[in-house]
Amino acid sequence: MNHLLEFEPIYQSRVWGGRALAEKLGRTLPGNNPIGESWEIVDRPEAQSVERVTGKTLRQLLTEHAESILGPGHDPAKPFPILVKWLDCTDRLSLQVHPPKAVAEQLGGEPKTECWYIAEATPEAALIVGLRKGVERNNFEQAIAEERLEPLLHRFSVQQGQSILLASGRLHAIDAGNLILEIQENSDTTYRVYDWGRKGLDGKPRDLHVEESLQSIDFDDFEPQPNDANLTPGEFQIADCDKFRLRQFNLEAGSQLTLTSHSQPSIISMIQGSATDQATAITYTRGDNLLSPWCRNTILNAETPVSLLITDRFTFRTT
Numbered sequence: 151m152n153h154l155l156e157f158e159p160i161y162q163s164r165v166w167g168g169r170a171l172a173e174k175l176g177r178t179l180p181g182n183n184p185i186g187e188s189w190e191i192v193d194r195p196e197a198q199s200v201e202r203v204t205g206k207t208l209r210q211l212l213t214e215h216a217e218s219i220l221g222p223g224h225d226p227a228k229p230f231p232i233l234v235k236w237l238d239c240t241d242r243l244s245l246q247v248h249p250p251k252a253v254a255e256q257l258g259g260e261p262k263t264e265c266w267y268i269a270e271a272t273p274e275a276a277l278i279v280g281l282r283k284g285v286e287r288n289n290f291e292q293a294i295a296e297e298r299l300e301p302l303l304h305r306f307s308v309q310q311g312q313s314i315l316l317a318s319g320r321l322h323a324i325d326a327g328n329l330i331l332e333i334q335e336n337s338d339t340t341y342r343v344y345d346w347g348r349k350g351l352d353g354k355p356r357d358l359h360v361e362e363s364l365q366s367i368d369f370d371d372f373e374p375q376p377n378d379a380n381l382t383p384g385e386f387q388i389a390d391c392d393k394f395r396l397r398q399f400n401l402e403a404g405s406q407l408t409l410t411s412h413s414q415p416s417i418i419s420m421i422q423g424s425a426t427d428q429a430t431a432i433t434y435t436r437g438d439n440l441l442s443p444w445c446r447n448t449i450l451n452a453e454t455p456v457s458l459l460i461t462d463r464f465t466f467r468t469t
Contacts (some may be wrong), residue, residue: 151218153430154418154448155441157199157208159236162187165351166326168240174270174329175236175437183351187237190439191417193230193336220415221444224466231464232394233336234417234439237266239328244356245278245299245344249366250318254339257362261318264334265389265396267459268312268376269421272327279314279322280304280371287369294360299344304373311379313396315389319368331419333461335393341366388459395463401425401452409460411447416462418442423456 161171161179164186171177171188179185191208192199198207208230212219216226248262266277281290285302293299303321308328316322321343324330342356343363350356380386380398383405389396398421399407407425409416418440426433428449434440442448450458 151211151215151443151446153203154427154432154446155211155219155443156202156438157191157441158202160189160192160197160199161185162189163351165348165356166241166243167238170238170240170329171236174238176435177437184240185238187235189233189235191230191232191234191441194233194338196338215443218445219441219443221412228466229336231336231466232417232461233334234419234461235332235334236437237324237328237330237332239324239326239330241326242346243324244342244346244348245303245321245323246340246342247321247363247366248316248318248337248339249341249362250368253366254318257365259339259341259362260337262335262337262339263315263317263391263393264332265315266313266324267331267333267388267421268308268310268328269331270329271308271310275327276305276307276325277314277322277328277376278303278305278325279316280320280374281369283372285369285372287364290367290369291364294344297347306376308376309379311381312376313388314374314376315391317391319366320371320374321367331421331459333394333396333417333419333459343367390463393465394461397460399456399458399460401456401458403452403454403456405452407450407452407458409442409446409448411445413444414462415444415464416442416448416460418448418450419459419461421457421459423452423454425450425452425456425458
């Protein structure tokens, strides 16, 4: 594979979404429904990214070129381990949790660890992550029954450039006013524990998964804090977990970033500015998500001050 792999976005209509991806990322959105998610890189039975140059799905590319893309010894039958999304959180998302591995196996779901990077935030934007100190499971269950859950939740304001890692079992919701890049383990199991009394796009209350959520929530997870924004030139580690590593690179205009061939595959996520691939002379801008194959030496030349994220050290699920 002699080029960076860029895929057609797959847009998902969500009751909490909007149309901001058109303005903020320069996208042409389908229809008139609120778009909450753009799936940028995905290899799942229900959703397949299509690569722009070859017109092939990510599954086809991995079947034909697994070792070139991922490196020696990779099983082409295994799905790509990372799912990349843009989230337009015009309204508040539901309160939800992803099951830890042991619980997921019991419930027939998939674990999911994810990281949120705040690309933009209104002055009122916030996240809800974890519980307030002192909250116990019995308090939580009673508050659900009485529909007064919000005072038990850890809610905090956020600003552009902050980030937070959410391991499976961490209770979470995104408040209104956030544009978020989500890097996650390839999974789509979400248990919705509370939805603020909201109705779905069909006018009916959305399904809740209270019992599954109660089995999945880490009730010892109190008041986690986000990572600070990194604004100066340099390299900054955002997350390093057993599923992936995520780093931020802030480049001055005229500088270069090199991803060495035969090291590891990497996902490049453009956050701000523009950079040109030295080999192809293609320029990439804010919102682009690219897969740099294992076999390729990638050199990006910063045309302007650039901020980008690099995701690497993927691990494949063993079951």
